Amino acid sequence: TQALNSIPGIEECIFCSRNCEVASKTPSPEIKTILEYIKNIPDDQDHFSISIPKNDKRIVIPLLTAERSYGYVFISIENFGYFENYRPAINNFINMVTMDLENLWQKTQLIKHQYHLKEMVEKRTADLQLSEKKYRGLVDNAIVGVYSTTLKGEFLFVNNAFAHILEADSPAQIISSSVVSFCKHPEDRAKIVQQLQKTGIVQDVELEMVTKTSKPVTVILSARLENNIISGMMIDITERKKAVEEVKWANR
Numbered sequence: 001t002q003a004l005n006s007i008p009g010i011e012e013c014i015f016c017s018r019n020c021e022v023a024s025k026t027p028s029p030e031i032k033t034i035l036e037y038i039k040n041i042p043d044d045q046d047h048f049s050i051s052i053p054k055n056d057k058r059i060v061i062p063l064l065t066a067e068r069s070y071g072y073v074f075i076s077i078e079n080f081g082y083f084e085n086y087r088p089a090i091n092n093f094i095n096m097v098t099m100d101l102e103n104l105w106q107k108t109q110l111i112k113h114q115y116h117l118k119e120m121v122e123k124r125t126a127d128l129q130l131s132e133k134k135y136r137g138l139v140d141n142a143i144v145g146v147y148s149t150t151l152k153g154e155f156l157f158v159n160n161a162f163a164h165i166l167e168a169d170s171p172a173q174i175i176s177s178s179v180v181s182f183c184k185h186p187e188d189r190a191k192i193v194q195q196l197q198k199t200g201i202v203q204d205v206e207l208e209m210v211t212k213t214s215k216p217v218t219v220i221l222s223a224r225l226e227n228n229i230i231s232g233m234m235i236d237i238t239e240r241k242k243a244v245e246e247v248k249w250a251n252r
Contacts, residue, residue, distance in 0.1 A: 007090065009082025014074045015097075063098045070101040145219075148231040151193060153179035156229065165219065165236045167211035184208035184216060196225040206237075 063070040145162030155175040163171045203222045223232030
């Protein structure tokens with residue numbers, strides 16, 4: 001208000017926010033009357049079209065944009081002749097203040113939006129991490145072997161059960177090897193890959209494999225191909241198949 005108060009012809013100038021908070025010195029009794037009048041206006045009334053009582057020596061200029069009301073400028077005029085000479089400059093100054101307030105409001109809304117977006121991203125990330133942790137726990141402790149590989153035969157992931165079936169000390173020992181190194185007949189895997197490329201899925205396929213200790217095992221596996229990644233599950237049926245063969249032999 002210092003700039004406006006220094007203009008010849010102006011007796012008093014005070015800025016008032018939308019909620020009637022005065023931004024500078026203590027207002028005069030006349031302006032206090034106007035403030036009380038504005039405070040008594042219902043919140044649902046359009047503040048863009050408030051009719052404020054004024055007399056010949058007092059001007060009330062609203063700080064308005066197309067969408068928002070930021071408050072008012074109260075000017076008590078001491079000399080209209082001087083005042084009118086500076087009226088264009090005063091209007092330009094008021095418009096500049098209004099645009100500064102609008103820019104500040106826009107920046108504040110952007111910061112709020114960015115903060116809200118950050119909170120949403122952090123919450124979503126935390127939820128995904130929790131879900132992944134629960135899923136990983138289920139997979140690692142599953143009684144069936146779970147795996148994912150590339151089409152070329154590189155391991156991407158195996159769980160503990162998969163490593164146990166192939167007599168490895170840990171999943172890392174399996175991942176450091178190729179898929180073909182565990183296939184008793186590598187051509188059988190090639191057939192599975194061809195079927196996956198045609199249909200995208202194979203189910204209950206019997207496959208002869210070899211463990212880390214060169215022990216033969218028979219497994220049944222299912223697999224799905226998505227985005228050139230093969231993922232699936234397998235069960236060791238070596239003992240079950242052996243028992244079936246023994247029953248067949250005993251019944252001969």
